[in-house]
Amino acid sequence: MEQVASITKDDIKDLVRRIAAERIGPTAGERDKTGAFPYESIKALGESGVLGMIVSEQHGGANVSRSDFALAIQEIAKACASTALVVVSHCVVAKAIEIAGTEASKDKWLPRMMDGRALGAFAVHEADSGSNAAAIRTTVKKDGDHYIINGSKFFITSAGEADIYMVMAKTYPQKDLKGMSAFLVDKETPGLSFGCPEDKMGLRCSSSREMGFSDCAVPRENLLGIEDGGVSVFGKSLAGWGFFGAAGISVGIAQAAVDLAVRHAKDRKIAGQPIGIHQAVQSLIAKMIVETEASEATLATCAAKADAASEKAGINGFKAKLHASEIALGVANRAIQVMGGHGYCRDYTVERLFRDAKGLTLHFKTAELLCQDIAKAALGL
Ligand SMILES: Cc1cc2nc3c(=O)[nH]c(=O)nc-3n(C[C@H](O)[C@H](O)[C@H](O)COP(=O)(O)OP(=O)(O)OC[C@H]3O[C@@H](n4cnc5c(N)ncnc54)[C@H](O)[C@@H]3O)c2cc1C
Numbered sequence: 001m002e003q004v005a006s007i008t009k010d011d012i013k014d015l016v017r018r019i020a021a022e023r024i025g026p027t028a029g030e031r032d033k034t035g036a037f038p039y040e041s042i043k044a045l046g047e048s049g050v051l052g053m054i055v056s057e058q059h060g061g062a063n064v065s066r067s068d069f070a071l072a073i074q075e076i077a078k079a080c081a082s083t084a085l086v087v088v089s090h091c092v093v094a095k096a097i098e099i100a101g102t103e104a105s106k107d108k109w110l111p112r113m114m115d116g117r118a119l120g121a122f123a124v125h126e127a128d129s130g131s132n133a134a135a136i137r138t139t140v141k142k143d144g145d146h147y148i149i150n151g152s153k154f155f156i157t158s159a160g161e162a163d164i165y166m167v168m169a170k171t172y173p174q175k176d177l178k179g180m181s182a183f184l185v186d187k188e189t190p191g192l193s194f195g196c197p198e199d200k201m202g203l204r205c206s207s208s209r210e211m212g213f214s215d216c217a218v219p220r221e222n223l224l225g226i227e228d229g230g231v232s233v234f235g236k237s238l239a240g241w242g243f244f245g246a247a248g249i250s251v252g253i254a255q256a257a258v259d260l261a262v263r264h265a266k267d268r269k270i271a272g273q274p275i276g277i278h279q280a281v282q283s284l285i286a287k288m289i290v291e292t293e294a295s296e297a298t299l300a301t302c303a304a305k306a307d308a309a310s311e312k313a314g315i316n317g318f319k320a321k322l323h324a325s326e327i328a329l330g331v332a333n334r335a336i337q338v339m340g341g342h343g344y345c346r347d348y349t350v351e352r353l354f355r356d357a358k359g360l361t362l363h364f365k366t367a368e369l370l371c372q373d374i375a376k377a378a379l380g381l
Contacts, residue, residue, distance in 0.1 A: 012050070032082070052113065082206040085249060096166050159208065167184075246325070251295050255292055318373050
């Protein structure tokens, strides 16, 4: 494995903050305009070992907790939420390979994923499935030493850019979640195709595309976990870690919005007086600060509970993501209000934060479906 700087659990937040300030943030606005994928940001994070942060030391990672993962993602998101989204997707796939991959898959992919030579993405959602993974129609059939995948996926982050995809497919389309299996699909697999990037409102440089699978043959060792065991892989990687990362993105967006609004309220003068002297502006800022701190605290509490008992990760991740995503949208909205017409213009970052925050209320699982899952768990349904 190529030598990269090693990180420890203790210095991850400071390291990521420095990389974000020097190598991610300065170009985030330009990428938002052009939709260019954040290659340089990913390279910087790979060189420093950050892309392997949630994988164990045994496989070259830093083995950070969900709490520290969320903090690191917040720092990336403060600089560029799109890059943070790409990193969360990558980390989810690296985790899935570590916990459910064959030795051959671990040897092939993990070293390259740790230092950024290979990027990961996950593909669950389909045009007709919505957030309901049980409704996916992509099929898989065993054929000797291979599995043959047919179908399509929709709105996949990093699609076309990533090197390795965790793909959910069903043995029989009419089966429910119990018939779903998880596979690794190499970008170079014959029969795999990618659509054009979606022209999204926000999270614009995260490259969301459709993926097509036409008789894609993947070797048997690319199965993650056991046949029909996709739910377990999904639960331990995406639900177990991804939702904390997604919540971290939203918290980072809210923190960035607070910083920008406070700075603007000090700098912007009307009739010689900074607008921050007005009680109405102070009220907006106070609410933004309290809401952001509440979402930091909720995420920290939920992540700590999941770190203490990983079987509770799913529901705690749902709570953290629901809360953080709704708070971030409200805080970014208030930041625009504090900044008036300036905040409504493309040259001022808060309108990007608002557009990015909206995407986080939809991504992974919509806010409505998270509410349903949280309520059902409480009601024992
Ligand atoms: C920025 C972004 C990145 C993404 N990246 C990925 C990725 O990397 N991999 C991946 O697999 N997917 C990805 N997705 C897809 C994402 O998981 C889906 O967009 C999401 O699950 C919602 O599905 P949908 O867009 O089809 O909305 P729909 O399911 O059509 O939902 C539309 C509305 O109906 C509501 N609704 C739907 N079903 C119900 C129900 N049963 N009860 C109550 N309300 C309901 C929803 O809450 C929503 O308000 C991404 C999406 C976004 C926006």
